[in-house]
Amino acid sequence: xxxxxxxxxxxxxxxxxxxxxxxxxxxxxxxxxxxxxxxxxxxxxxxxxxxxxxxxxxxxxxxxxxxxxxxxxxxxxxxxxxxxxxxxxxxxxxxxxxxxxxxxxxxxxxxxxxxxxxxxxxxxxxxxxxxxxxxxxxxxxxxxxxxxxxxxxxxxxxxxxxxxxxxxxxxxxxxxxxxxxxxxxxxxxxxxxxxxxxxxxxxxxxxxxxxxxxxxxxxxxxxxxxxxxxxxxxxxxxxxxxxxxxxxxxxxxxxxxxxxxxxxxxxxxxxxxxxxxxxxxxxxxxxx
Numbered sequence: 001x002x003x004x005x006x007x008x009x010x011x012x013x014x015x016x017x018x019x020x021x022x023x024x025x026x027x028x029x030x031x032x033x034x035x036x037x038x039x040x041x042x043x044x045x046x047x048x049x050x051x052x053x054x055x056x057x058x059x060x061x062x063x064x065x066x067x068x069x070x071x072x073x074x075x076x077x078x079x080x081x082x083x084x085x086x087x088x089x090x091x092x093x094x095x096x097x098x099x100x101x102x103x104x105x106x107x108x109x110x111x112x113x114x115x116x117x118x119x120x121x122x123x124x125x126x127x128x129x130x131x132x133x134x135x136x137x138x139x140x141x142x143x144x145x146x147x148x149x150x151x152x153x154x155x156x157x158x159x160x161x162x163x164x165x166x167x168x169x170x171x172x173x174x175x176x177x178x179x180x181x182x183x184x185x186x187x188x189x190x191x192x193x194x195x196x197x198x199x200x201x202x203x204x205x206x207x208x209x210x211x212x213x214x215x216x217x218x219x220x221x222x223x224x225x226x227x228x229x230x231x232x233x234x235x236x237x238x239x240x241x242x243x244x245x246x247x248x249x250x251x252x253x254x255x256x257x258x259x260x261x262x263x264x265x266x267x268x269x270x271x272x273x274x275x276x277x278x279x280x281x282x283x284x285x286x287x288x
Contacts, residue, residue, distance in 0.1 A: 002060075004210070005041045006202035013037060015045055015054060016202075022047070024054030038065055039200040040072040040157065040212060064103050069200050069214040073157055076106040078149070080162035080171060083125060084116040090128070094275035095222060096161075097133070098233035102223050108152055109135040110160075112167040128269040131236040140170040150175060154205075159212040172213060176205050227283050231259075234276050236268050250280065 003015035003022065011031075015022045024045060026037055037043065042060040047053070065072035077100050081088045097107045109129045114122050114137045122137065129135050134152055138145035149171070160168050203211045227250055231237045237251065237259050245256035251273075262268045 001045055001047070001054075003043060003045060004202070005037055005039050005043055005056075007199065008037060008039055009199055013043075013056060015043060015056070016204075018207075020052075022052055022054045024048065024056055026056040030056060030059065035059070036070070038062075038070045038072040039202060040065075040074065040210075042073065064105060066103060071159060071200055071212050071214065074103075074105045074159055074212070075156035076108055076153055077159045077161055078108045078110050078153065078171075080110045080112060080160055080166050080168045082113040082116070082166040083111055083122055084113055086163060086165060088125070090271045091275050091278060094234075094272060095279060098230070098279060099222055101233040101235075102225070107133050108149070109133045110149060110162075110171065111135065111137045112140055112171065114139055115141065128271060131268065132234065132272070138167075138171055138174075140167040140174075143174050146171070146174045153209065155208045157210045157212070159214060161214060169213075172203070172211060176203050176211060222279060222282060224286055225283060226287065227280055230276060230280050230283055234272065236262075236272065237276060252277065252280070 001017060003017040005013050006016045006021065007014040011025065012023055013026060015024060022045070029035055030037055037056065037059060041062065043056045044058040044060065045054045045056045048055050062072045064074060066074070079093060079097060079100075081093060097109075100107050111122070111125060117125075126135050126137065136145050136149045136152065138149060153175075160172050162168050200212060200214050203213060205211060228248065231241070231251065240258040240262060243258035244251070244254065246254055249257055249259075251257050251259035259268065259273070263270055263273045
């Protein structure tokens with residue numbers, strides 16, 4: 001029998017076979033090293049008794065996986081952050097999206113709380129990212145923007161990721177039609193959200209669209225790549241590949257650099273370019 005792991009707590013795994021969710025355990029060889037089970041895994045299992053318990057025998061090959069949080073087989077990742085309260089940290093966002101692209105997962109940007117900033121401020125934030133990703137603005141109070149987001153993610157395995165307190169759970173409630181996903185408030189002292197999600201769990205919007213709710217999904221470590229690979233994970237910079245004077249241009253000090261010209265002309269957001277340079281410096285330190 002085949003099913004998808006939708007939750008794992010205390011050594012017990014919840015497997016959705018398309019008709020019901022069955023609770024079971026995994027064989028010992030699936031509890032250590034690279035063989036551990038991730039939420040999102042497609043597994044082969046067998047029923048163990050009349051009560052409906054199961055034993056997981058094998059994990060099917062994954063499309064991709066992330067270790068923090070432990071999820072697999074994602075198609076799209078919606079990076080959710082607020083226009084304000086808390087204010088967005090663009091470097092963390094940019095480093096996060098680069099790491100996600102490295103794992104061959106499509107990125108969607110979702111900006112919440114648009115009513116807390118002016119139209120000019122919101123447009124500037126949108127234009128920072130719409131050169132690289134699909135960008136959707138969602139108002140958690142009215143639900144405006146939800147239908148647009150739904151159309152983009154329908155039929156995919158999707159994670160909603162971002163700092164606590166930005167309205168991630170509210171967006172998920174709208175999309176899934178649930179009202180029992182706990183939402184967080186903002187700490188007065190830190191202006192940051194209080195974590196409310198305590199484990200990874202998949203909620204189904206329909207038979208083809210699966211949402212991964214994850215705790216503490218605010219950043220990912222950059223993979224150990226070389227300095228020439230960093231540009232591959234900034235789509236708007238990658239577009240200028242082949243347009244610089246030098247084929248091995250890394251867009252720092254080289255003359256006649258098309259990327260630096262694009263930044264000067266406003267075709268690439270300055271903050272995105274600065275994030276690229278910061279990540280590039282990290283990579284250079286690794287290589288020493």
